[in-house]
Amino acid sequence: MGLRAELAPRSFDSLERAEAKRLQLTFAPSVGKKFRLALHQDASLGIAGVLYDCALLLARRLVEEPRLLSGKVVEIGCGTGCAGLAAAALGAEVLLTDRSERALQVAKQSAKESGLTVSCQRWDWADPLPLECRGASTVIATDVVYSEDVSALLNALEALAAPGCVVLLVAKVRSPSSLAGLRSLLNEASHLFKECVPLSLQPAAQATLQLAAKDLPLPDVQDKAVYFYRLVR
Template identity: 30%
Template sequence: MSPSSVLDLPQLYTKPSARALLDTLALLTSAPPSWDYKAGPDTKDGTSVVALREGEPSAAQIDPEGVARYLTSIVSNNLKWIQDEEVREEIWNQASLRLSERSGRTAMGDLNRRFTIPSRDGSFELKIHEPALTGDDLGLKTWAASYLLAKRLHLFDLIRPEQGAKAKVLELGSGTGLVGLAMAGLGADVVLTDLPSIYTNLARNAKTNAPIVEENRGTIRTGVLDWTSPHSCTLFPADVGDTNSDGETLSEKFPLVLAADSLYSPDHPEMLVNTIAAWLSEDMDSRVIVEFPYRAAYLPEIAEFRKQMTMIGLQILDEGEEKGFDDWGDASKGEDALVTCWWSCWGRKLPEQDS
């Protein structure tokens, strides 16, 4: 079915009711994408994009031509035929939100996303809050590599209920927490860590998803770990959403360390690997699982990460590539970026493998 024209929407010169305008603005909502990508026959190169989250209704199929102008006309109109001042304010607010959704992630305010995570027994849903993006705090946004790794975790067969003891996991550079929360939702005991500027939102998402984690027999702890001081990690109580209170010094090491999309400068590979070395247990079956996007500007960082990992006695046990989307650009111009991500699972080298 071909999309409808913007001219089919309630036109302001007809003085539509407040309800008609609010319903229209609700239909024009652009749901945040979940960055799924799958092969299919829908395009010439055999690919197709699944941009909407599973289980959610799609937005109205409206030809994008003229939609921004339509929304701007609502924002700039006095709507004087609508008597209720609060309702007018709500209409202007909703029209402004629809405009921001079409201007890329950097122009948007707070978002609440839902992600479906596959498991051995089916799937579960995580709710992730993303604050409005300000400054350089890239950890306040969920990235494609994080979502892809969160969906891949169950394939590594890391959780084995028959063995009794739960998997102990440390996530480095947790950001919004999607990967670590997915691991906890699979039944692991997970510590999620990031910088102080990221911690408040990380703790909020951990608290929000605590019920589903507990239902799946996992646990969550959150803390601050700055890679410039790789041996120091401070955990904070679950009911505390900031780093101003007294915390607990983390001392244990972990048989599994996770990280996703965390290489953004030439210094990061060595910093990340040093932090992995500080917290990965000495057991021969310890593992490190990472996923990074192949962004052109940061390919040297991935190469350096691989080099640094071998220098601390780790080797790749399994690796692969997969595709996803980042919603960073102007969606109205098709700037949501298709990215190829590299995932890898690392383990310790056996003594006879050293040469």
């Protein structure tokens, strides 16, 4: 009961999923080999310790269209690292970043059990850009917009994304303040990036994700509360 009391106010996408210590995700792309990720969770960490729908949606899209990735991939606010681990499974050089050192330790555990090699770097957006984060060709960010104040996120993107860098941003609007934050982010990003275009989360070929023997709960991909943008610096 204590765990449920903690989880509910944080608006986790799936309470049942959040309570699982370990998830096994199976990705079966329409082209290419099927692969699995072992994803560990620690709900005691709060929002940094559990899997969100947006990370699953981006992971699925990357599996179906790996050409969205290029060069060094940096995931910001990675939490469980689901999208970054999917990128690593596709052969990308991946650096996971989060302000929670414990979340990064859990992500490392997932990478090790999944047979993947990733780098991890603690980064609070209030701090200067770590040297390890420089040289990113692709930045991935899922569920990093929670409120109207997106100044720290914008500063992080400006520091991280050098000319030519591509940012893949997936956000789910859960409140009026998060909607205002997303609007503010996209408005300000239009001054920082030469291109800012919405993309579809649902490719023509449907990928399959499974938890054990049953499908993972995913939001309706036509749900207007979920947004996917590609920003080019």
